[in-house]
Amino acid sequence: MKRVIFHIDMDAFYASVETINNPNLKDKPFIVGTGPNVGIGSGVVTTASYKAREYGVKSAMRISQAKKLCPDLIIVPPTWKLIKETSDKVMEILQTYSDDFQQVSIDEAFIDVTKKIGPDESPIELAEIIKTEIQENTKITCSIGIAESKEVAKIASDINKPNGITFIPLEKVEEMLNPLLVQKIRGIGPKKADFLNMNGIKTIADLRKLKLSELIPLFNGNKKIAHHFYKVVRGLDEGEVQSHGIRKSIGKKKNFGKIITDLNELIEGIKHTVNLIHDILEKNNFFFKTISVEIVYSDFKRANKAFTIDSFSNSRKKLLDTAIKLIRKIIGNEFSIRGVRISISNLKKGEYSGKIKVQRSLESWYK
Structure with missing residues (x-):
């Protein structure tokens, strides 16, 4: 492999932290909500426990809608101090494995571990070590995607959630990405996915079939963006893992x-x-x-x-x-x-x- 990129994504992060704070929430349908009067059902779902997800409750959903899907839903305001402490601990652990570290949200990050993996070694063993250390130190799990590119690693981390590891070498990109919906690609949100669906593009395989010249009109004539997605679906994007600001x-x-x-x-x-x-x-x-x-x-x-x-x-x-x-x-x-x-x-x-x-x-x- 030319590069070995890990995308680490904590599993139901806010909900997992609140379960540590209140073990009685384990295996119950609950959401962590934000917004005014969150305790009485106003606001937005920040994250849902896996039990709540069985009822169709999702992140960014209105809490009122979530309550309709799951009448017994428990609403939990976020414990910001514990959430921040847990996030900081996870990011600190990740930075011990690579200086090439990029935190992209409070509960996910990229690390480039190319220098730590020999040419004939599998990166899965290192991913297992990282997962174990995070769980031992925080009591919560994460999922890790491994690939030669950031974008494929990001997609991979979502495939075997929760508490999974997915390795997509370059020669397996087409096979493993083709069946996935286009919205699995970072940067293709619900509106863009709907637009692509209307044009007969539902899966990554559909997107991959198109020539670059055919992609450009679908991205408002923007050659740079079209070229980015052209490379992403082939596992060829060259985005580097870059730190932002000063390490904490x-x-x-x-x-x-x-x-x-x-x-x-x-x-x-x-x-x-x-x-x-x-x-x-x-x-x-x-x-x-x-x-x-x-x-x-x-x-x-x-x-x-x-x-x-x-x-x-x-x-x-x-x-x-x-x-x-x-x-x-x-x-x-x-x-x-x-x-x-x-x-x-x-x-x-x-x-x-x-x-x-x-x-x-x-x-x-x-x-």
């Missing part, structure tokens, strides 16, 4: 592969993890203020602590000393652990880079 955090995890009870061995693992983080700091000219640590005990239970220093720093010694102090506060004198995660957040660029771009607000992801 940098984290690395150390799995010891055995139970650790010796302090010196633990500290060596901490040093190794800190060095990996500091390499990224120096490469990107980042400064940090907040250091967070998490311990995974031998029984898989977790404990964490965080500390915010007085001023921004890029000191490896400051990072190492603070991480060790936090971890020692957690573990005490006797411990039995499997792994440790260290992360830094509250980041800014060095002075030479000019003004720091403001992060997009949480609400802007779904507007």
